[in-house]
Amino acid sequence: MGLLCGKQPGCCCCCCPAAAAEEQLEQQQRFKLLLLGVAGSGKTQLGHLLSGRQRADDDRSATNGVRCYQLQQQQQQSEFAAVASITEVGGSAEMQRLWPHYYASSHALIYCYDIGGSYEQLRRSFELLQRCLQHAALRGKPVLLVASRDSESVQLYDIEHAFNLEQLARGSNCPLHLCHMLQPAQLRAGMQWLLRLLQAQAPALAQRIKYDLNLMSWQQRKRTLLSSSKLAQVHRQRFHRAHRKV
Ligand SMILES: Nc1nc2c(ncn2[C@@H]2O[C@H](COP(=O)(O)OP(=O)(O)OP(=O)(O)O)[C@@H](O)[C@H]2O)c(=O)[nH]1
Ligand SMILES: [Mg+2]
Incomplete structure (x- = not known):
């Protein structure tokens, strides 16, 4: 004769299979997103946008270390509820040395770049992204590539073709999606793409x-x-x- 849980049906103690399944589901919908990009690429700006927090006028300094943000997706707004913690690590050369320490614990990468930058700056930014994606702990994880700032002459598909991003994604087996930070519908669709993929692969x-x-x-x-x-x-x-x- 097995031991029976003495609590009411539907209780949420650890011995109930229903509670265990619920806990597992909860864990599956809690995601850790890593927010990277070179210095000044708009990471702090994006972190505030995604978490719905207003960035203080006097908060313009570079991130020296890490900054954390929370994103809550309610079931009413989307097909499923999800909670994501977003960790931004500073983008200076010194801070970039810290990046690999965060790869293993992250479910996905959000990578920021300044679409208004020169060809050379963009090339360096995508080279850095490529190095990140070649790391064993990031390979195969989904990547949301977010453009910051305005550029009337350059479109996302120009970036995609000029820097061969499809091949970059294939080479590291990372599903990749492009969007622009200043286009709310695009950014929302980008986050939906990311969270849906994370939920499917949880x-x-x-x-x-x-x-x-x-x-x-x-x-x-x-x-x-x-x-x-x-x-x-x-x-x-x-x-x-x-x-x-x-
Ligand atoms: N106009 C405009 N300004 C932006 C945009 N993105 C960032 N900025 C400004 O550019 C500066 C740098 O942006 P941050 O978000 O702090 O850059 P970061 O990537 O966090 O930089 P680090 O923390 O140094 O790695 C800030 O003063 C922002 O206000 C954008 O899309 N449009
Ligand atoms: Mg910052």
């Missing part, structure tokens, strides 16, 4: 993130162990040399 992505995080912590432990054993070896060598001399 169980597989959850497994992948767990695996990548375990791998990361194991590699960290291995490095610590190796460096401490190296220290021990140096200590032994010193001792042996002194011993031989005697």
